[in-house]
Amino acid sequence: MKKIVKGGEFMVQDLEPKDIFIPEEFDEEQKMIAETCRDFLDTEVFPNLDKIDRQEEGFVRGLLDKAGELGLLGISTPEEYEGFGQSFVTSMLASEVMGSAYSFAVTYSCHTGIGSMPILYFGNEEQKQKYIPKLSTGEWAGAYCLTEPGAGSDANSGKTKATLSEDGKHYILNGQKMWITNTGFGDIFTVFAKIDNDRVLSAFIVERDFPGITFNPEEKKLGIKGSSTRQIFFENTPVPVENLLWGRGKGFRIALDILHMGRIKLGGNVIGAAKMAIDQSVNYSNERKQFGKEISNFGAIKYKLAEQAIRTFANESAVYRASKNVDEFVEAHIEEMSKEEAIVKAFEEYAIEAAILKVYGSEALDYVVDEGVQIHGGMGYSAEMPIERGYRDSRINRIFEGTNEINRLVTIDTLNKRGAKKDYDLYAQGEAIVAGLSELDGCNCCVEGYYENKKATINNFKSIAKMLLQAVSTTFGRKMMDEQEILNNIANIVMRVYVAESTMLRVQKKEKVLAQDVALNKDMLDVLVYDSAEYIRKEAKDCINSFVEDEEQHKLFMKGIKHYSCAKGVNVKDARRSIAEKLIEENKYCF
Amino acid sequence: MKLVVCLGNVPDTTTKVKFGDDGTAFDKTGVQWIINPWDELALTRAMELKEDAGNAVSSVTLITVGPKEAEPTMRKALAIGADDAIRVNAEPTDAYTVASQLAGVIKEKGFDLVMCGIESSDYNGAAVGSMVAEFLELPSVSAVSGMSIAGEEVEMTRDIDGGKEIVSVQTPFVAVVQKGITKEPRIPAMRGIMMARKKPLAVVEPTQVDALTDFTKFELPQPKAPCKMVDPENVAELVEFLQNEAKVL
Numbered sequence: 001m002k003k004i005v006k007g008g009e010f011m012v013q014d015l016e017p018k019d020i021f022i023p024e025e026f027d028e029e030q031k032m033i034a035e036t037c038r039d040f041l042d043t044e045v046f047p048n049l050d051k052i053d054r055q056e057e058g059f060v061r062g063l064l065d066k067a068g069e070l071g072l073l074g075i076s077t078p079e080e081y082e083g084f085g086q087s088f089v090t091s092m093l094a095s096e097v098m099g100s101a102y103s104f105a106v107t108y109s110c111h112t113g114i115g116s117m118p119i120l121y122f123g124n125e126e127q128k129q130k131y132i133p134k135l136s137t138g139e140w141a142g143a144y145c146l147t148e149p150g151a152g153s154d155a156n157s158g159k160t161k162a163t164l165s166e167d168g169k170h171y172i173l174n175g176q177k178m179w180i181t182n183t184g185f186g187d188i189f190t191v192f193a194k195i196d197n198d199r200v201l202s203a204f205i206v207e208r209d210f211p212g213i214t215f216n217p218e219e220k221k222l223g224i225k226g227s228s229t230r231q232i233f234f235e236n237t238p239v240p241v242e243n244l245l246w247g248r249g250k251g252f253r254i255a256l257d258i259l260h261m262g263r264i265k266l267g268g269n270v271i272g273a274a275k276m277a278i279d280q281s282v283n284y285s286n287e288r289k290q291f292g293k294e295i296s297n298f299g300a301i302k303y304k305l306a307e308q309a310i311r312t313f314a315n316e317s318a319v320y321r322a323s324k325n326v327d328e329f330v331e332a333h334i335e336e337m338s339k340e341e342a343i344v345k346a347f348e349e350y351a352i353e354a355a356i357l358k359v360y361g362s363e364a365l366d367y368v369v370d371e372g373v374q375i376h377g378g379m380g381y382s383a384e385m386p387i388e389r390g391y392r393d394s395r396i397n398r399i400f401e402g403t404n405e406i407n408r409l410v411t412i413d414t415l416n417k418r419g420a421k422k423d424y425d426l427y428a429q430g431e432a433i434v435a436g437l438s439e440l441d442g443c444n445c446c447v448e449g450y451y452e453n454k455k456a457t458i459n460n461f462k463s464i465a466k467m468l469l470q471a472v473s474t475t476f477g478r479k480m481m482d483e484q485e486i487l488n489n490i491a492n493i494v495m496r497v498y499v500a501e502s503t504m505l506r507v508q509k510k511e512k513v514l515a516q517d518v519a520l521n522k523d524m525l526d527v528l529v530y531d532s533a534e535y536i537r538k539e540a541k542d543c544i545n546s547f548v549e550d551e552e553q554h555k556l557f558m559k560g561i562k563h564y565s566c567a568k569g570v571n572v573k574d575a576r577r578s579i580a581e582k583l584i585e586e587n588k589y590c591f
Numbered sequence: 592m593k594l595v596v597c598l599g600n601v602p603d604t605t606t607k608v609k610f611g612d613d614g615t616a617f618d619k620t621g622v623q624w625i626i627n628p629w630d631e632l633a634l635t636r637a638m639e640l641k642e643d644a645g646n647a648v649s650s651v652t653l654i655t656v657g658p659k660e661a662e663p664t665m666r667k668a669l670a671i672g673a674d675d676a677i678r679v680n681a682e683p684t685d686a687y688t689v690a691s692q693l694a695g696v697i698k699e700k701g702f703d704l705v706m707c708g709i710e711s712s713d714y715n716g717a718a719v720g721s722m723v724a725e726f727l728e729l730p731s732v733s734a735v736s737g738m739s740i741a742g743e744e745v746e747m748t749r750d751i752d753g754g755k756e757i758v759s760v761q762t763p764f765v766a767v768v769q770k771g772i773t774k775e776p777r778i779p780a781m782r783g784i785m786m787a788r789k790k791p792l793a794v795v796e797p798t799q800v801d802a803l804t805d806f807t808k809f810e811l812p813q814p815k816a817p818c819k820m821v822d823p824e825n826v827a828e829l830v831e832f833l834q835n836e837a838k839v840l
Contacts, residue, residue, distance in 0.1 A: 036778050
C-alpha cells in the first residue's frame with residue numbers, strides 16, 4: 001500500500017512527482033461534475049448577481065433548491081444519505097468552480113460544509129438519518145453557529161449556555177450568536193454552547209422551528225452582500241437531549257475539525273474566484289486602449305497578469321496535493337473505522353496544510369482582485385464592472401474560517417507539537433542544521449539539472465525554517481507561542497515552502513509523467529522560487545534580528561540564511577512576459 | 592418507439608479559432624469540445640418525449656461520427672439521459688461522409704425516429720439531416736420547432752415565412768430540429784453523471800466513404816472596426832459620419 005504522508009511531514013521529507021496528485025489528472029467524470037457546476041452558475045447565478053446581492057426574498061434559497069435538484073449539495077455525502085459518495089478531491093473541484101459565484105459561493109460552501117458536515121461526521125445514526133438526506137437534497141438549509149459577540153478567534157470563550165430541563169428531556173439554550181451565514185433561511189443550525197458550568201463547548205442540532213429563537217436583521221457588509229448573515233438569539237430554547245452532537249464537552253473538537261475542513265475548502269473556493277478575476281483582468285486589458293494600443297501590450301500590465309496567474313497556479317497545485325492526501329488517508333484507514341471518522345482524522349492530520357492553504361489562498365486571491373481592479377483603472381472602482389464585486393467579496397476570506405493570524409499560529413504551533421512528539425525528525429534536523437552552520441561554505445544554488453536545482457533550493461528553504469524553529473524553541477522554550485511576530489516569520493516561510501514544492505512537483509509530473517508541454521509552467525516556477533528566496537531571506541532575517549543578541553550567534557545565523565536562501569538568478573521580466581502573452585493570446589486563464 | 596439523436600462534437604463557441612496547414616485545416620490544439628447546440632436541443636426534446644409515459648418511447652440512442660476525443664461530449668449526453676451511444680470511429684470531414692456513416696449505422700440498428708439539429712455551430716453546413724434521410728430513403732421534415740407524438744404519427748410545427756405550419760408524419764422519418772423545439776438544454780445532474788459511466792458506448796469502424804469536399808482555404812473575418820461614440824444631441828455629426836465615413840446613407 002502507498003505510504004501515507006503525515007501532516008507537516010513535507011518539512012522533513014523528499015517527495016517524488018508521482019507521490020502527489022495534480023489537477024491535470026482529473027478524470028472525465030470529475031470534469032463533467034465541474035462542467036455541471038459551471039453550467040449551473042452560467043444559467044442560474046451569473047445572470048442574477050444583482051438580485052442575489054439585493055437579497056431578494058426567497059431567491060438565494062431557490063438557488064439552493066436548484067443546486068439540490070442537480071445533486072450539487074450532496075457530492076461527497078455517502079449514498080445512503082441521498083448523496084453521491086464522491087471523493088474529497090472531487091468535492092474540492094466542485095468547491096473551486098462554485099468559488100467563483102461571489103456571494104452564492106459562501107451560501108453554498110456554508111451549506112455543504114460547516115452547515116451539514118458536523119452532523120454527518122459527528123452525528124449518531126439517528127441524527128444522520130433524520131438530517132443528512134434533507135440537507136443533501138436541499139430540502140433543508142444548514143448553518144453553523146459558533147461565533148459570539150465576545151467569542152471570535154477565542155471560540156471556546158462563548159457564553160451561550162445549555163441546561164438540562166427538570167424532566168431531563170431537553171437542554172434549554174440561552175445565548176447569542178453572530179456572523180452566522182445562511183441564518184435568513186437556514187433550517188438546521190449546529191449551535192455551540194456550554195452545558196451548565198462546563199469549561200468546554202458542546203454542540204447541538206437546533207431546528208429553526210424550535211421555540212425561543214429570534215433573528216436580527218441582515219448585517220450590512222463590505223462584500224458577499226448576497227449571503228445571509230445575521231445574529232441569532234436563543235431564549236429558553238428547548239433542544240431535545242437526543243440532539244446533543246457526539247457527546248457532552250466535545251464541541252470544541254467538532255469546531256476545530258470542521259474548521260480544518262473549512263480551511264482546505266476555502267483554498268479550493270479561492271482558486272475559482274481567482275481564475276474568474278484573471279479572466280476579467282485579461283479581457284479588459286485586451287479591450288482597453290491607451291496611447292493607441294491595448295493596455296495588455298504594456299509591461300506593467302503584463303507583470304500583473306503574470307503574477308496573478310503564478311499565484312493562482314501555485315495555490316491550485318498545493319490545494320489538490322493536500323486534497324488527495326485526505327482521500328489517501330481515508331482509504332488507508334477505512335478498514336479500522338468508518339469513512340466519516342477517517343475523514344475527520346484526515347482533517348486533523350493535515351491541519352498544517354489546511355492552515356497554509358487558507359492563508360496562502362486567501363492572500364493570493366486578494367492580490368489577484370486588487371491588481372484586477374488596478375488593471376481596470378477607474379473602471380475597476382465602478383460598480384458596473386464585475387471586478388469591483390470580486391474585490392469586495394474576496395476580503396472576507398482572510399477573516400472567516402479562522403483569521404489568517406490564527407492560522408499562521410496554528411501552522412507553527414502544530415508543527416512544533418508534532419516535532420516535539422517526534423512524529424518526524426523536525427528538531428533533530430533543525431539541531432543538525434544549527435550545528436553545521438559554522439561549516440557552511442559559499443552557496444549551493446548551482447546544482448545542475450532543472451528540477452534538481454529547484455528541489456535543492458526548496459530544500460534549503462526548509463532548512464531555514466527548521467533552523468529558525470530550532471533557535472526559537474531553544475531560546476523561548478514553552479513561551480515560544482507568545483512570540484507571535486517571530487512565529488509569523490517562520491509560518492510565512494513554511495507556507496512558501498509548501499506552495500513552492502507543490503508547484504515544482506506538479507510541473508515535474510506534468511512534464512515527466514504526463515508528457516505535457518510545461519515551458520510556461522517552468523517560467524511560473526522560476527519566478528515563484530526566485531521570489532520566494534528573496535521573501536524568505538527577509539522573513540528569516542527579521543526573525544533572527546528580533547531575538548538573537550549574541551554577536552557570534554547572530555553572525556552564524558546570518559551566514560546560514562545567506563547560504564540557504566540562495567536561488568539561481570532568473571530573467572523575471574521575460575518569464576512574466578511569456579506567461580502574460582499566453583494569457584493575452586487566449587484572453588483567459590489557461591494554465 | 593426507438594429514437595436516435597445524431598450528435599455533433601463541436602468546438603466551444605468561445606474558442607479562439609486558428610487554422611493550420613496554410614489555412615486549409617482547423618487547428619484543434621487546446622480546443623474545448625461541446626455538444627453541437629442544435630443537436631443538444633434535439634436530445635433535450637427526445638428526453639422530454641421519452642419521459643412522457645404516454646408516448647411509449649422505449650429508448651433514446653446517440654450516434655456520433657468522431658474520434659475518441661468526442662467521447663467526453665457523448666458521455667455528457669448520456670448523463671443528460673440518453674440510454675446508449677454509438678461512436679463511428681472516423682473524422683467528421685464533411686457533411687457527405689458524416690451523413691453516410693450515420694445512415695449506415697441507423698439502417699443497421701433500425702430506429703423509428705431520427706433527430707438531428709438543423710446545423711452545426713462549427714461549419715454550419717445545414718446539410719447532414721437531409722442527407723441522412725436521403726441515404727435512408729426516408730421522408731424528412733426540416734426546421735422543426737415543435738414536436739409531439741400521437742401513436743405512430745408525429746405532429747410537428749415548422750416555422751415558415753410569416754407563420755407556422757403543422758405537419759403530421761408517419762414513422763420512420765428524419766426530423767431536423769431548430770430553436771424552439773424545447774425551452775433550454777439540460778444540465779447533467781450528479782445522478783445522471785454517475786449513471787453515464789455505466790451506459791454502453793459502442794465504437795464501430797467506419798465504412799469506406801470518400802469525402803466529396805476539398806478545403807481550399809479558411810480565412811478569419813477581418814477584425815471589427817473600432818466603435819465610434821457620438822453625442823446623442825449631435826445628430827448632425829452622426830449624419831456626417833454615416834454619409835461620408837461609413838458611406839451607408
